[in-house]
Amino acid sequence: xxxxxxxxxxxxxxxxxxxxxxxxxxxxxxxxxxxxxxxxxxxxxxxxxxxxxxxxxxxxxxxxxxxxxx
Numbered sequence: 583x584x585x586x587x588x589x590x591x592x593x594x595x596x597x598x599x600x601x602x603x604x605x606x607x608x609x610x611x612x613x614x615x616x617x618x619x620x621x622x623x624x625x626x627x628x629x630x631x632x633x634x635x636x637x638x639x640x641x642x643x644x645x646x647x648x649x650x651x652x
Contacts, residue, residue, distance in 0.1 A: 586626040591619050 584590065595615070602608040611618055625631035 586623055588619060588623050591623055591626075595619060 599608060599612070622631065
């Protein structure tokens with residue numbers, strides 16, 4: 583299985599979403615998850631993906647996150 587395959591991204595997306603299911607960005611992403619994951623897959627494969635900094639909300643800074651691709 584390729585590192586940036588759709589199947590691989592989808593599997594890891596499912597494992598990551600468990601703690602963020604009810605956040606507004608998670609709900610936006612999930613509404614168009616297939617299109618968002620396909621766009622992310624293409625950006626990763628073509629090396630055009632650019633990560634964005636995470637936003638600190640009521641706590642300490644967290645690591646880099648995948649952006650919502652709307």
